[in-house]
Amino acid sequence: MRWILAGLVVAGLLFWWVTEPPSLNPAALPDHVADSANGELFFHAGSCASCHGEDLAGGLNLHSDFGTFVVPNISPDSDSGIGGWSDLAFVNAMMLGVSPGGRHYYPSFPYTSYTRMKVQDLLDLKAYLDTFQPVSNNPGPHELDFPWNVRRGIGLWKMRYLSQGPVVADTSGSSEIERGRYLVEGAGHCAECHTSRDRFGGLELNQWLAGAANPDGEGRVPNITPHQDGLAAWSESEIAYYLESGFTPDFDTVGGSMVAVQENLARLTDADRKAISAYLKSIPARP
Amino acid sequence: MYRFLLMICTLLFLLPGSQLLAGDSPQEQRHELMEQSKDAAKPVGGMLKGEMEFNAATAMASFESWATVAGEFGKLFPEGTETGYDTEAKKEIWTDRAGFEVELAKFDEAVSRAIAANPQSLDELKAAAGPVFKSCKSCHEAYRVEKE
Secondary structure, three states: OHHHHHHHHHHHHHHHHHOOOOOOOHHHOOOOOOOHHHHHHHHHHOOHHHHHOOOOOOOOEEEEOOEEEEOOOOOOOOOOOOOOOOHHHHHHHHHHOEOOOOOEOOOOOOHHHHOOOOHHHHHHHHHHHOOOOOOOOOOOOOEEOOOOOOHHHHHHHHHHHOOOOOOOOOOOOOHHHHHHHHHHHHHOOOHHHHEOEOOOOOEOHHHOOOEEEOOOOOOEEOOOOOOOOOOOOOOHHHHHHHHHHOEOOOOOEOOOOHHHHHHHHOOOOHHHHHHHHHHHHHOOOOO | OHHHHHHHHHHHHHHHHHHHHHOOOHHHHHHHHHHHHHHHHHHHHHHHHOOOOOOHHHHHHHHHHHHHHHHHHHHHOOOOOOOOOOOOEOOHHHHOHHHHHHHHHHHHHHHHHHHHHOOOOHHHHHHHHHHHHHHHHHHHHHHEOOOO
């Protein structure tokens, strides 16, 4: 009995130790004059307003198998929003999924993708968010079932699923595909809907962008790899035109939650939409 | 025997046709009208994309085709047609009928305005067709199930 107790205590301490929320070293922040125009591009690439709201005040509910996630206020309000945050706090949140108070965020906030963004681009994004009006609104906590409500456990989840490296390593030396990869795998967080998840809610990287169940109800999120079940029949310029206009090659229109995403991507440059298309045509085709 | 075979053949020949007639369910009619809309969008989209030369009569024919759709489409969602024929209609059409009607009215109005505008240049076409396309997207955003 004593040994079992001792074992539990050791396991508990070990759990506490390995799940400690990390923080970046302040020295990791580069000297950078923030460019809010570049930040605005990443704001649209990341579709921030589509979850956090046009005024960034939050409040949308995301229903999942684990419970309901409530989207927080990211307007520059110092009490209910992120108004008082330092640059380091913002970068920690986006790249490590850790709050200024040193707690893990749930990956419903897709830092698993944002972790691939460059620190400079994140600082530009923060500068753009700072141009919004502060809105006082506290949408309240998530409503999750046990064991998912044990926040510290996310530390274990991150050990398995949080990785900064690119998913598709080979860009054949093309700077266009590399830019597309940066936008799709990073800020765009396309895989968060277009890739299936395992039972712990982690992305199945061997099914990268091959489509998934619709997280928000009936239907499917489509396969966007160059497989015949996906975008095989679409040319690069047809993909870019879809992202710009919302039209498929046979002039059906975009629908569902992709409408908001497409309208955000319409605000990127032609070159960036072309880069996204080039990347999507270059990745491994999967059924 | 010969007459019997002839009768069987005749029945077999008639069967598919009669099935088609009997099977014109609201779900199928809805589907056909959306296909018609898409076909009408093709030349307009082609002109806007710069792949086809602007033609006022072709554009107007598309607008008229959409007007037909606008007149019929909303009537094809009676109770009991929530499923079947692999429909992409979201259940919200029946649970939030008022919201769906608002979307239909947007389409109807945008098409009427486009016809009244009678565009004679590519820029005028862009201005006239834009709101129509916007109404397609906004209805598909809320009331269509996305399938692969």
